[in-house]
Amino acid sequence: MSDVPGSMSSDAGSLLLEAATRGWRLTDEELQQVLEHIARVGYDPDALEKARGKLAGLNWQGRTLRGRDMLPPAEAYYLRHVVAQREWPAGTTYEAYLDSIKDIIENPQSGVLISQFQGAWQLTIIGPSGAMQGPGGGDWIMVEYRLSTGHWITAFQPREGLRYLEMPERTQRVWLRRPH
Amino acid sequence: MATEATLKHVDIDLWSLEAEIDDLPELAEDWNSLSENNNVSYLLEWHNEMGKLKFLARAHQSGDMTPTQQVRYKALLAKLKEYQPIIERLELSVPKL
Numbered sequence: 001m002s003d004v005p006g007s008m009s010s011d012a013g014s015l016l017l018e019a020a021t022r023g024w025r026l027t028d029e030e031l032q033q034v035l036e037h038i039a040r041v042g043y044d045p046d047a048l049e050k051a052r053g054k055l056a057g058l059n060w061q062g063r064t065l066r067g068r069d070m071l072p073p074a075e076a077y078y079l080r081h082v083v084a085q086r087e088w089p090a091g092t093t094y095e096a097y098l099d100s101i102k103d104i105i106e107n108p109q110s111g112v113l114i115s116q117f118q119g120a121w122q123l124t125i126i127g128p129s130g131a132m133q134g135p136g137g138g139d140w141i142m143v144e145y146r147l148s149t150g151h152w153i154t155a156f157q158p159r160e161g162l163r164y165l166e167m168p169e170r171t172q173r174v175w176l177r178r179p180h
Numbered sequence: 181m182a183t184e185a186t187l188k189h190v191d192i193d194l195w196s197l198e199a200e201i202d203d204l205p206e207l208a209e210d211w212n213s214l215s216e217n218n219n220v221s222y223l224l225e226w227h228n229e230m231g232k233l234k235f236l237a238r239a240h241q242s243g244d245m246t247p248t249q250q251v252r253y254k255a256l257l258a259k260l261k262e263y264q265p266i267i268e269r270l271e272l273s274v275p276k277l
Contacts, residue, residue: 049218053203136192154221159231167227
């Protein structure tokens with residue numbers, strides 16, 4: 001299993017594709033290997049994206065953000081979902097947000113869904129938010145990982161819970177493990 | 181009678197949708213230059229925002245909004261209608277309420 005951030009090892013990638021396209025059931029050990037890899041890679045550390053209007057006016061690292069400011073995705077999604085939308089409890093730090101996502105990925109009770117979205121395979125891991133549910137949050141925390149880019153692409157608490165995963169744009173859905 | 185938690189949720193969701201929809205014209209300018217991850221994450225998050233819109237519609241229908249929240253909700257729907265051409269151009273989906 002590769003530890004290089006942003007790369008899905010050929011073993012793990014092949015396992016996921018076999019599971020999706022041929023209905024191959026992964027062993028618990030194989031699934032655990034894949035999930036440990038995904039927990040490590042995180043958001044793309046080399047990317048930048050616009051803060052946009054939702055984050056404008058927030059104070060972050062000693063400055064007041066403007067909509068056109070560029071941020072690493074991990075910071076942008078922390079500010080969006082934890083600070084602005086209050087999906088996590090008040091006072092949740094940047095590190096605690098990232099740790100809560102890793103916990104969901106590594107939690108054996110979390111569901112693991114592979115599906116196609118916008119023409120490429122994605123792995124979605126979804127587990128109960130528990131104590132991490134804030135006033136604007138929901139019962140579940142969901143992480144989306146895109147195989148083609150090898151990073152998390154977003155992580156939030158979907159308003160509609162598990163129903164969120166039924167959007168028609170998400171096709172060829174296969175549960176590798178159902179949430180329980 | 182709406183609980184305090186419901187009214188707070190309504191407030192947070194109204195703010196979230198107002199900010200998201202206000203940003204649509206600028207987003208449309210950037211749309212073709214977004215990275216794959218950014219584009220896909222936007223679509224996923226838009227779908228979640230539409231889940232909030234459905235929640236607000238239910239709260240409005242059942243009277244679980246303050247008068248101020250009702251005004252904001254109606255303004256939000258009007259803005260969505262105004263930006264319909266952008267929404268169609270970006271191929272974003274909006275639920276029937």
